[in-house]
Amino acid sequence: xxxxxxxxxxxxxxxxxxxxxxxxxxxxxxxxxxxxxxxxxxxxxxxxxxxxxxxxxxxxxxxxxxxxxxxxxxxxxxxxxxxxxxxxxxxxxxxxxxxxxxxxxxxxxxxxxxxxxxxxxxxxxxxxxxxxxxxxxxxxxxxxxxxxxxxxxxxxxxx
Amino acid sequence: xxxxxxxxxxxxxxxxxxxxxxxxxxxxxxxxxxxxxxxxxxxxxxxxxxxxxxxxxxxxxxxxxxxxxxxxxxxxxxxxxxxxxxxxxxxxxxxxxxxxxxxxxxxxxxxxxxxxxxxxxxxxxxxxxxxxxxxxxxxxxxxxxxxxxxxxxxxxxxx
Numbered sequence: 001x002x003x004x005x006x007x008x009x010x011x012x013x014x015x016x017x018x019x020x021x022x023x024x025x026x027x028x029x030x031x032x033x034x035x036x037x038x039x040x041x042x043x044x045x046x047x048x049x050x051x052x053x054x055x056x057x058x059x060x061x062x063x064x065x066x067x068x069x070x071x072x073x074x075x076x077x078x079x080x081x082x083x084x085x086x087x088x089x090x091x092x093x094x095x096x097x098x099x100x101x102x103x104x105x106x107x108x109x110x111x112x113x114x115x116x117x118x119x120x121x122x123x124x125x126x127x128x129x130x131x132x133x134x135x136x137x138x139x140x141x142x143x144x145x146x147x148x149x150x151x152x153x154x155x156x157x158x159x
Numbered sequence: 160x161x162x163x164x165x166x167x168x169x170x171x172x173x174x175x176x177x178x179x180x181x182x183x184x185x186x187x188x189x190x191x192x193x194x195x196x197x198x199x200x201x202x203x204x205x206x207x208x209x210x211x212x213x214x215x216x217x218x219x220x221x222x223x224x225x226x227x228x229x230x231x232x233x234x235x236x237x238x239x240x241x242x243x244x245x246x247x248x249x250x251x252x253x254x255x256x257x258x259x260x261x262x263x264x265x266x267x268x269x270x271x272x273x274x275x276x277x278x279x280x281x282x283x284x285x286x287x288x289x290x291x292x293x294x295x296x297x298x299x300x301x302x303x304x305x306x307x308x309x310x311x312x313x314x315x316x317x318x
């Protein structure tokens with residue numbers, strides 16, 4: 001059966017919906033839930049390398065990303081606990097798609113829940129999009145959480 | 160997406176400025192209502208520029224700041240046909256200046272925009288066309304064409 005679910009979030013409102021949907025699935029399937037937020041170190045390093053960033057600026061961004069991730073995960077934990085769902089949360093650092101794929105493997109996740117891809121993506125985005133890479137690389141089935149209104153309704157109705 | 164943040168009113172096709180400071184000031188003057196305090200904004204961008212030049216080479220500079228002086232992410236563009244000495248990494252004068260401001264809470268958004276700007280401006284054909292366009296509308300159209308064109312070959316392959 002589906003024993004453990006991994007959900008990847010990135011700090012946006014859409015991400016909160018993704019987490020809510022994962023909480024619903026965990027509750028209904030009685031599965032363990034792990035929520036991860038990845039600090040995108042690759043982009044920081046790339047911007048540093050291209051000289052758009054200076055060291056102190058990259059460090060500042062990294063610190064803010066970690067802080068944002070921790071705050072966001074606390075919020076999600078509270079949401080899960082409000083539905084009596086046990087949740088483990090973790091801030092990871094590195095290349096987003098690699099960290100999520102690795103985590104899914106380590107956990108032997110039965111399911112990955114992730115957010116909807118952006119509607120408008122540039123050719124650059126498509127090529128570099130972490131979501132696309134996760135979809136291709138992750139070693140388990142993937143659920144895309146979409147339709148915020150529907151998710152909100154399901155979450156509210158969850159006892 | 161980058162073109163969502165770039166307005167035609169914020170594109171200057173022929174910068175009068177001859178120095179880094181004047182270029183940042185001239186472009187900032189065109190930025191729309193997203194900038195709450197233009198004076199502080201310019202000071203914040205200049206403070207960042209003082210840490211190290213954002214002249215990333217190939218005639219491109221991307222001065223930027225995350226600052227409370229903007230409500231939301233904003234980008235301005237200026238083209239300097241005579242070139243401005245930005246103390247760029249490759250020693251070349253700068254012809255294309257992109258000024259970006261973001262609110263401190265817009266961490267991921269500003270990373271995405273800076274990253275996309277860096278990747279796009281690395282493309283020689285993009286820079287050639289940016290040099291050739293004559294109006295602000297064409298600048299926006301150019302960004303959009305580069306952002307969307309990737310889908311065409313994908314659709315042809317699928318058929």
